[in-house]
Amino acid sequence: MWGDTTQALAMMFLFSWIPHYQSAPGQPRITSCRSPEKETFTCWWEPGSSEGLPTTHRLFYNKERSDKVLECPDYHSAGNNSCFFNKAHTSIWIIYNITIVASNANGSTFSEPLEVDVMDIVQPHPPENLTVTVVGVEDNPYFLVQWEAPHDTDTRSGWVTLKYEVRVKLENSRQDQAGEWEVYGAGKQRELSIYSPQPGGKYSVQVRCRLDQGLWSEWSPAAFISVPNIYLKEKSVVIFTATTSAFIFLLTVGILVIKRKHVKHCLLPPVPGPKIKGFDAQLLKAEKSEDLFNALTSKGFPLAPEVPDHVDYLVVVDNEEDPEGTGTKAPQEHPEHQKTHQHSSSDPADEFHYSYLSTEEQLNLIHTDRWKRSVFVSDCQYCDPETTCGTRQTFTGGAQTTLQRPERDEGGSHSTSGKTKLKNFDKDTVSTGPNGLEEYVDVTDRQDCKLKPTTEEEEEGGEENYSKVSGVYCDSVLVLQKGSSTPIQTLTKKNCDDPQKKIKGEKPSTVKDLSNTQDYVGYV
Amino acid sequence: MSRNRTQAMLFVALLCLDLHARVGSAPICPHGHTGCHILSLADLFDRVIQHSARMHGLSSDLHSEFEQYFLPSKNHISRVYRKCHTSNILTPNGKENAQKLAREELTEVIMKLLMAWRDPLSQLHQSMAHQQDFNSFSSNKALEMSDMVHELRKGVEKVTEKMQLLGMISNSVSGLSSPEALLPASESGEALSDYELLYCFRRDSDKVQNYLKILKCRIVPEHGC
Numbered sequence: 001m002w003g004d005t006t007q008a009l010a011m012m013f014l015f016s017w018i019p020h021y022q023s024a025p026g027q028p029r030i031t032s033c034r035s036p037e038k039e040t041f042t043c044w045w046e047p048g049s050s051e052g053l054p055t056t057h058r059l060f061y062n063k064e065r066s067d068k069v070l071e072c073p074d075y076h077s078a079g080n081n082s083c084f085f086n087k088a089h090t091s092i093w094i095i096y097n098i099t100i101v102a103s104n105a106n107g108s109t110f111s112e113p114l115e116v117d118v119m120d121i122v123q124p125h126p127p128e129n130l131t132v133t134v135v136g137v138e139d140n141p142y143f144l145v146q147w148e149a150p151h152d153t154d155t156r157s158g159w160v161t162l163k164y165e166v167r168v169k170l171e172n173s174r175q176d177q178a179g180e181w182e183v184y185g186a187g188k189q190r191e192l193s194i195y196s197p198q199p200g201g202k203y204s205v206q207v208r209c210r211l212d213q214g215l216w217s218e219w220s221p222a223a224f225i226s227v228p229n230i231y232l233k234e235k236s237v238v239i240f241t242a243t244t245s246a247f248i249f250l251l252t253v254g255i256l257v258i259k260r261k262h263v264k265h266c267l268l269p270p271v272p273g274p275k276i277k278g279f280d281a282q283l284l285k286a287e288k289s290e291d292l293f294n295a296l297t298s299k300g301f302p303l304a305p306e307v308p309d310h311v312d313y314l315v316v317v318d319n320e321e322d323p324e325g326t327g328t329k330a331p332q333e334h335p336e337h338q339k340t341h342q343h344s345s346s347d348p349a350d351e352f353h354y355s356y357l358s359t360e361e362q363l364n365l366i367h368t369d370r371w372k373r374s375v376f377v378s379d380c381q382y383c384d385p386e387t388t389c390g391t392r393q394t395f396t397g398g399a400q401t402t403l404q405r406p407e408r409d410e411g412g413s414h415s416t417s418g419k420t421k422l423k424n425f426d427k428d429t430v431s432t433g434p435n436g437l438e439e440y441v442d443v444t445d446r447q448d449c450k451l452k453p454t455t456e457e458e459e460e461g462g463e464e465n466y467s468k469v470s471g472v473y474c475d476s477v478l479v480l481q482k483g484s485s486t487p488i489q490t491l492t493k494k495n496c497d498d499p500q501k502k503i504k505g506e507k508p509s510t511v512k513d514l515s516n517t518q519d520y521v522g523y524v
Numbered sequence: 525m526s527r528n529r530t531q532a533m534l535f536v537a538l539l540c541l542d543l544h545a546r547v548g549s550a551p552i553c554p555h556g557h558t559g560c561h562i563l564s565l566a567d568l569f570d571r572v573i574q575h576s577a578r579m580h581g582l583s584s585d586l587h588s589e590f591e592q593y594f595l596p597s598k599n600h601i602s603r604v605y606r607k608c609h610t611s612n613i614l615t616p617n618g619k620e621n622a623q624k625l626a627r628e629e630l631t632e633v634i635m636k637l638l639m640a641w642r643d644p645l646s647q648l649h650q651s652m653a654h655q656q657d658f659n660s661f662s663s664n665k666a667l668e669m670s671d672m673v674h675e676l677r678k679g680v681e682k683v684t685e686k687m688q689l690l691g692m693i694s695n696s697v698s699g700l701s702s703p704e705a706l707l708p709a710s711e712s713g714e715a716l717s718d719y720e721l722l723y724c725f726r727r728d729s730d731k732v733q734n735y736l737k738i739l740k741c742r743i744v745p746e747h748g749c
Contacts, residue, residue, distance in 0.1 A: 039619055065607065091617040092734075093727050119730055158741030158749045159619045159734065188748075212733070213581055 005062065005069040012101065012108055024107030025055040028100040030114045035122045037153045038092065038160055038211060041085050042078040045100045045111065053104040059083045064095040092118045122214035125150035127164060127190075132205045132225040134197075141227060143168070143194040147207045147220070160211045166192050167219070171202040200229030565686050566747040569740040572679040576736055579672045580729040586665050587722045594719065608724035609716065610640050615731055622738050627693045631684055634735050637728050638677040645670040648721050669725075676732070692743055 026048020035041035047057055059072035072083035096118075100111035127147040135144045149155055149162050164186040170179035186192045186207075197203065204222040256263055613636050616622040622630065649666040687693045716724070741749035 065611070087618065087620065093615070093617055093731060117727070119727065154619070156741070156749055157619065157623065158737035159622075161737065212577070212730075213584055 003067050005067050008069060012110065023051055024109050025049065025051055025053070025102040025104045027109045028057055028102045028111045030098060030100055030111060033098070033114070033116050033121050035090070035118050036124050036150070038118065038122050038214075039087050039154070040090050041118050041121060042082055043072075043085075043098060043114075043116075044078070044082045047081060047102055048109060051104065051106070053106065055102050055104040057081065058101045058103070059098060060101065061096050061098040063091065063097075090118060094118075122160075122211050124153055124162065124209055124211050124214070124217045126217045126220040127207045127209050128220070130205065130207055130220050130223045132203075132223045134225060134227055135193075141197060141199075143197055143203070143205070143225065144191065145194065145205055145207070145223075146191040148190060150209070150217070153211070161188065162209045162211060163188060164190070164192075164207055164209045165216070166194075166205065166207045168194055169204050170198060171204055171224070197227045199227055202226045565683070565690065566740075566744040568679070568683050568686060569736070569744060570748075572676065572683055573733065573736050573740060575672065575676050575679060576729065576733040579669060579676060580726070580733050582665055582669050582672070583722065583726040583729045586662060586669070587726045589662055590719050590722055608720075608727070609644070610637060610724065610728055613637060613640065616735075619738075622735060623742075627687075627739065627742060628696055630735055630739050631680070631687070631693060634680055634732055634739070635677070635684070637732055638673060638680060641673050641725060641728065642670075642677070644721060645673055645725065648718060648725075651718060680736075687743065 028045050028047045030043060030045045033041055033043040043059065045057065045059070047055060059075075060069050061072070062069050073086065073089050074084040075082070077084040094117065096116050097113055098116065099113045102109045102111070128150060129146075129148045131146045133144050133146075134141050136142045145166055147164070153160055153162060155162060165183060166186050167181045167183045169181045184192060184194065203225050205225065206219040206222050208217045208219050210216045613633065615633055615637070616625055616630075625633070645666070649663065649670050652666045653663045684693070688695050
């Protein structure tokens with residue numbers, strides 16, 4: 001057991017313990033051991049601090065299950081601070097225990113021992129003679145990468161099996177950064193085809209190898225290759241075509257946008273609106289009802305001569321049940337008028353009966369131009385007998401004409417209302433000036449809502465037509481028209497849903513030009 | 525009656541198919557056609573070599589896992605004095621030594637190695653399966669390794685038979701049928717630990733792989749050597 005090895009080691013330990021003023025060299029360290037072909041191997045070490053003195057390094061080893069301490073057979077073949085074990089000194093599948101001893105004049109220092117089995121430290125040299133060529137037809141090129149095994153490996157005897165790996169990188173990538181390496185396994189073959197390289201690209205190729213399950217070698221020196229750019233010509237054609245089509249497209253879109261109305265008209269023809277013969281919308285806008293209605297009723301209705309300054313208004317009150325009252329009142333107030341009224345009614349109809357006023361002439365007779373009156377325009381929202389509206393109204397002229405229709409049987413209320421109306425009228429000071437035109441009397445309108453009823457009759461029958469009535473709203477509203485050129489219209493019952501609305505619709509015209517107002521709404 | 529006959533015929537047909545399958549995918553050549561047989565021998569060798577490479581890879585993985593998790597210190601002093609149970613088997617420790625060895629001897633060494641590991645590997649798998657430290661993945665690897673040794677041994681047996689049939693080696697290869705029941709024990713008589721077993725097997729599987737390659741390139745050199 002205690003052979004030469006141990007003695008030598010003991011001696012060395014003793015030597016290291018001898019005190020010395022100048023220190024022994026620093027401890028060396030084994031950096032690595034490598035076998036490139038599984039037949040030889042080399043170990044390298046780095047020395048410790050030399051302390052300024054010449055230091056020698058020696059390598060000692062012993063093999064597994066053997067106590068013999070052997071020294072490195074070759075210190076020079078692999079360079080400085082190395083030990084090369086040739087084939088004769090290399091045994092695979094055996095553990096080597098290696099130690100470096102650094103010694104100078106003052107002493108020796110041992111390194112840490114390293115146990116190594118050659119099987120574990122196999123790392124070949126990189127492959128050699130790497131060549132890359134671009135092969136293939138113009139439109140489908142590919143790389144052909146070829147290399148050779150490192151010269152010192154013995155593959156012919158089957159002792160080792162080399163496996164290879166190739167990596168490729170695009171040098172001039174567009175992202176202004178180095179491209180990524182693409183790694184391809186090549187197995188045992190010594191060539192590789194890489195397909196679909198980027199035209200116009202510059203590539204660098206490297207290859208490495210390993211023995212069986214050993215360590216990978218270093219990457220071989222890079223080989224560079226440039227791929228011809230065959231797409232330039234095709235690209236220009238494509239670009240030209242794309243540009244032209246884009247231009248045409250934009251042009252078309254622009255034209256469509258500019259002429260969108262025309263296109264819209266063409267594609268989606270507008271639905272024609274209803275047309276009334278002779279109706280001119282422009283006239284309506286111009287607020288000239290005379291022309292408007294002229295246009296409308298040019299055929300059937302005689303046009304009345306224009307009486308520009310005359311505003312004929314008609315207050316229709318139903319006095320049938322109390323003809324006396326009316327009779328009394330009327331003559332009280334305006335007896336002469338009534339007389340005239342009566343007088344004028346020379347037609348076969350009864351005195352108090354005006355069944356049909358077909359001509360404006362008659363109306364004119366009735367409503368003389370002396371009178372100028374305005375019909376009450378009530379702002380009453382609610383025809384509530386209790387409330388007073390308090391609306392001021394101008395009442396020019398004090399004349400009041402009543403048309404009596406004894407035929408109709410009005411409801412008592414109506415006549416009453418009519419009477420009431422009259423009464424109202426009575427209350428108010430009504431006076432007519434000499435010409436009957438200039439005087440203005442304020443008439444506080446109270447319950448004008450009670451004015452009325454004759455409208456109903458007209459609605460029912462058509463026997464009595466008030467030419468000036470342009471419309472009837474519900475039961476309490478009577479719209480009268482300006483006299484002059486207004487044609488006689490049959491009254492129609494209008495929708496009573498929203499009288500206010502309609503009134504309002506007509507109101508603007510009323511408000512604007514009182515003297516020229518066409519429609520007046522009489523509340524009954 | 526006809527039913528029995530059809531059944532019998534089917535049975536015979538199945539047997540024939542089975543026999544064909546056993547013969548293998550090698551082209552059926554009349555006996556004596558050397559070209560036909562050599563090709564199949566090369567294929568057999570390739571398969572066996574692949575098998576041994578895979579086995580060695582597995583053993584390396586297991587060993588490194590073991591080393592990583594259970595033995596953090598690299599400088600294990602007892603490593604130097606470790607002795608595998610197969611150390612008694614004389615194996616060439618280098619390429620020249622292996623090339624100097626005769627084909628028969630080389631074949632014999634391979635067979636001895638494979639046979640020596642049949643039992644220890646199953647023991648290893650069992651001990652690994654029982655221990656809580658190993659995950660199921662490692663345990664499965666050990667089992668796979670154990671099966672592989674078994675398969676590889678059979679494969680090498682077939683190759684040997686083929687070689688003997690072809691007259692490439694003499695019939696003096698012995699020790700194939702009688703396994704040496706070597707219990708894995710060190711010199712001092714203690715049983716080797718799991719780690720030591722793994723280390724030893726890793727080494728031996730590498731030996732087997734290398735020896736097979738050498739053998740192949742010596743016997744059928746024209747195919748991939």
